[in-house]
Amino acid sequence: MSVLPLKVENVYKSFHAGLFSGRVEILHGITFSLNPGEIFGLLGRNGAGKTTTLKTIVGLLTPDSGTVSIFGMSPSSVQARRLLGFLPEHPYFYGYLTGREFLEMAAALHGMGSREASRRADELLETVNMTHAADKPLRKYSKGMLQRIGLAQAIVGAPQLIVLDEPLSGLDPVGRRELKEVVLSLKKQGRTVLFSSHILPDVEEMCDRVGIVEQGTLTLVESVDTLLERGTQRTEVELIGDCSKLINHFNKLSFVKRAGATVVTLPRDGDVQGLIAAAIKHGCHISGVKPYRKTLEELLLEAPSGVSEQEDASRKEDTQ
Amino acid sequence: MNALLAVALNTYREAIRNRVLYVLALFATLLLFAGGFLTQVSFNHEKRVYLDSAAALIDLFSAFLAMGTGVNLIYKELQNKTVYLILTKPISRTRFLAGKLLGLWAVMWVLTISMGILAAGGSAILGVGGLAALSRQVVLSSFQALVLLSISLLFSSFTTPVLTGAFTFGMFLIGRFVPDLHAILHRKFQPDLARDTADRLLDMLPQLHLFAVSGHELQGRYVSIAADFVSWRYVGITSVYSLLYVLLVMALASWMFRRRDLV
Ligand SMILES: Nc1ncnc2c1ncn2[C@@H]1O[C@H](COP(=O)(O)OP(=O)(O)O)[C@@H](O)[C@H]1O
Ligand SMILES: [Mg+2]
Numbered sequence: 001m002s003v004l005p006l007k008v009e010n011v012y013k014s015f016h017a018g019l020f021s022g023r024v025e026i027l028h029g030i031t032f033s034l035n036p037g038e039i040f041g042l043l044g045r046n047g048a049g050k051t052t053t054l055k056t057i058v059g060l061l062t063p064d065s066g067t068v069s070i071f072g073m074s075p076s077s078v079q080a081r082r083l084l085g086f087l088p089e090h091p092y093f094y095g096y097l098t099g100r101e102f103l104e105m106a107a108a109l110h111g112m113g114s115r116e117a118s119r120r121a122d123e124l125l126e127t128v129n130m131t132h133a134a135d136k137p138l139r140k141y142s143k144g145m146l147q148r149i150g151l152a153q154a155i156v157g158a159p160q161l162i163v164l165d166e167p168l169s170g171l172d173p174v175g176r177r178e179l180k181e182v183v184l185s186l187k188k189q190g191r192t193v194l195f196s197s198h199i200l201p202d203v204e205e206m207c208d209r210v211g212i213v214e215q216g217t218l219t220l221v222e223s224v225d226t227l228l229e230r231g232t233q234r235t236e237v238e239l240i241g242d243c244s245k246l247i248n249h250f251n252k253l254s255f256v257k258r259a260g261a262t263v264v265t266l267p268r269d270g271d272v273q274g275l276i277a278a279a280i281k282h283g284c285h286i287s288g289v290k291p292y293r294k295t296l297e298e299l300l301l302e303a304p305s306g307v308s309e310q311e312d313a314s315r316k317e318d319t320q
Numbered sequence: 321m322n323a324l325l326a327v328a329l330n331t332y333r334e335a336i337r338n339r340v341l342y343v344l345a346l347f348a349t350l351l352l353f354a355g356g357f358l359t360q361v362s363f364n365h366e367k368r369v370y371l372d373s374a375a376a377l378i379d380l381f382s383a384f385l386a387m388g389t390g391v392n393l394i395y396k397e398l399q400n401k402t403v404y405l406i407l408t409k410p411i412s413r414t415r416f417l418a419g420k421l422l423g424l425w426a427v428m429w430v431l432t433i434s435m436g437i438l439a440a441g442g443s444a445i446l447g448v449g450g451l452a453a454l455s456r457q458v459v460l461s462s463f464q465a466l467v468l469l470s471i472s473l474l475f476s477s478f479t480t481p482v483l484t485g486a487f488t489f490g491m492f493l494i495g496r497f498v499p500d501l502h503a504i505l506h507r508k509f510q511p512d513l514a515r516d517t518a519d520r521l522l523d524m525l526p527q528l529h530l531f532a533v534s535g536h537e538l539q540g541r542y543v544s545i546a547a548d549f550v551s552w553r554y555v556g557i558t559s560v561y562s563l564l565y566v567l568l569v570m571a572l573a574s575w576m577f578r579r580r581d582l583v
Contacts, residue, residue, distance in 0.1 A: 015583065055404075058408045060403075060581070060582040060583075061581045061582065078411065078412050081409060081410040081411075082410040086405075088404040091404070091405065092402050092404070094330065096338065097330070101333075105326050105329075106405070108325075108326035109323045109327075109406065109409035109410065109411050110323075110410060111322075111323060111410065150405075153405060157409070
């Protein structure tokens, strides 16, 4: 039996609120695990505890109680970190190093000799499309460029588990597309990816499963397919021509005129086949059949403890 | 390359690419200023004054540079969160600290040796000699820097940069005046348990007075860099003392740092 890439069990974490005040509990018993080769998205509004969860997973923070294991090992062990790659939120870099030097150092930290390290650095610069700026100091990089170098350093040691904190923020659409491609290619190589995000369309596109963090609790873990399937609500069929007979026949359905066509909306479990067969029989032309599926974003916003309107607005801004 | 060496190399690069040259320029200017001033001083005193001030400059500069870079670099590493990138890689926190210390110490060697060369140049121009004594001072100062670096690492491993700066400087001051403090204790207090404890405590602090001997009494002998300076044997023993002391300090630092949350 193989060990899971990541197992988080009942993790509690608190911080000192101030010099003279007590501790504030931020994580209240987080439990989840990742299967080999899956992409898992951790979602939640700002301040929900995503970063704290990820930092505990990668061993920067020690949980008050509960355990984290990476392939069965504690994240504080060097062995576990050989299998781990991490991209922090707003990563900071040594401004005086060039992109290449930084990646060489990252490779050396994975125990590579200097020749191997420089070969690996070149390879990664290629992967993240940064070869042109390889010899510029990092302090002259733009945010998007740094994010790419950040991704490159996260995968320098060919890790089996890659943890990315808000990897898509700060990237332009091209950068996002490229990052998604890198992540999907990691999945193809059988790597496991955990990332946090608040940009839902991207999550929908990439993830196998998502987990929702709210105020330090994981409120939902679900496969994206299941979520979206639950969100398939209705099917619209658009007809042209004289449909009066059809309308009479299906008097329980609502038909509306729209842009010269007649549109009928069937509920989630409606008989689409039957309607189409009847339409043909009654001499209507079918100009379109469109299933309506809620996006992940709509589904999550609908959840009873969903995101507030104000957050929603800021999220839309971010997404644009 | 070893992960520890990678950290050391990176730390060295950071310090070297940042401020070393400015410091050296400042030192050279000071030295030249001193030299220019000295030409006004009567010839008999020139040798002693020149070598004394060169030794004092090397000693104090290296001490302040060690405290400055030690506190500053660790502070930046934690504050800028570059540690997030390093400590999630397969390197233990102990090795990370050791790499930092080694890198910083390498910088300090470069600095003290450069200062030594500048001082020797001045001495050659003035024809005052003292090269062997100057090189012994360089080695002593480099080891003093090592002790101070380890102390700044120790405090950085569990407290804030401001407190680290204050504590490290405090240790420096006390460490330089241990013999005087012993003397004061013995003059002012009767021998009792409290005084003995205070004596023991003082002995446990870094004995930094061992590194700045010129112009002081040492085992009943007046030591001067210009006339009768310490031997290489003394330098060797003092260096071994600092290595052992640093090992202890680093063990403690590593024990604290392993427990620290990197927020
Ligand atoms: N070092 C810290 N000390 C005190 N509170 C913290 C600390 N880090 C995070 N928090 C608090 O924990 C909560 C969760 O933060 P975080 O994990 O960064 O959320 P997210 O990444 O989901 O936006 C926030 O309320 C934040 O203010
Ligand atoms: Mg966050």
